[in-house]
Amino acid sequence: AGGLGGVVGSALAGLVGEHHAAALQKQIDKGGILLWVRTPDAGHEARAIDLLKSHSATDVHAHDLPDQASS
Numbered sequence: 001a002g003g004l005g006g007v008v009g010s011a012l013a014g015l016v017g018e019h020h021a022a023a024l025q026k027q028i029d030k031g032g033i034l035l036w037v038r039t040p041d042a043g044h045e046a047r048a049i050d051l052l053k054s055h056s057a058t059d060v061h062a063h064d065l066p067d068q069a070s071s
Contacts, residue, residue: 027059 024034035052039045045062052060 032059 028034035057037048037052039048049060049062
């Protein structure tokens with residue numbers, strides 16, 4: 001499991017940057033899991049965050065993604 005966590009941490013570093021990757025790796029090392037949820041709009045995003053927090057999720061937050069059409 002530790003080796004898999006290291007691989008995940010390395011992959012994340014390339015995707016989100018070293019600072020965020022270190023924070024994510026710390027959560028994995030403590031037994032946490034990573035979960036990304038894609039929502040169609042702000043209302044669904046708020047509901048997803050509320051549901052996660054109501055079931056004891058911690059460090060829950062939203063990120064904007066770049067528009068894929070302009071890439």
